[in-house]
Amino acid sequence: MDDAFLGMGIPTLLLLIIGWLIAGAVAALIAHKRGLNPIVFFLVTAFFLGPLGPGFALLAQPDANPEPAKRKVADGRRRFVCPRCGAENDIPNEDASYNCWRCDEHRKVRPVKALVDAPAGPAE
Numbered sequence: 088m089d090d091a092f093l094g095m096g097i098p099t100l101l102l103l104i105i106g107w108l109i110a111g112a113v114a115a116l117i118a119h120k121r122g123l124n125p126i127v128f129f130l131v132t133a134f135f136l137g138p139l140g141p142g143f144a145l146l147a148q149p150d151a152n153p154e155p156a157k158r159k160v161a162d163g164r165r166r167f168v169c170p171r172c173g174a175e176n177d178i179p180n181e182d183a184s185y186n187c188w189r190c191d192e193h194r195k196v197r198p199v200k201a202l203v204d205a206p207a208g209p210a211e
C-alpha cells in the first residue's frame with residue numbers, strides 16, 4: 088500500500104511525470120523554432136496540457152505584428168516624446184524649443200548644457 092498512489096505504482100507515476108516533462112521540452116523546442124516563448128509553452132505543457140502541449144505549440148500563431156524596433160536617435164540629436172500627442176520628435180541638441188511634427192505643439196526644452204546639471208528631459 089505504501090508504494091501505491093491513486094492505484095498506480097511509483098514507477099508508473101514517475102514514468103508519467105517524465106513523459107509530461109518530455110512533452111514540455113518538445114513543446115518548448117517547437118515554440119522556440121516558431122518564434123514563440125519557449126518558457127511559457129514548457130510551463131503550460133508540463134503543468135496543464137501534458138502530451139497535448141506540442142500540438143498546441145505547432146498550432147499557435149506567432150505574434151504577427153511584433154513591436155517595431157525603436158528608431159535610433161541620430162548623432163547630435165535628442166528625442167522628446169510630445170506630451171500632447173505622443174509623437175517622437177528628434178531635435179538638434181542645440182535647439183531650445185521645437186514644434187511637434189504631428190500636432191504642432193510648441194515646446195521649450197533645455198539646451199544640452201543645462202541637461203548636464205539637471206538631466207531631466209523636456210523643460211516645462
Ligand SMILES: [Zn+2]
Nearest residue numbers: 169172187190
Ligand atoms: Zn504632438
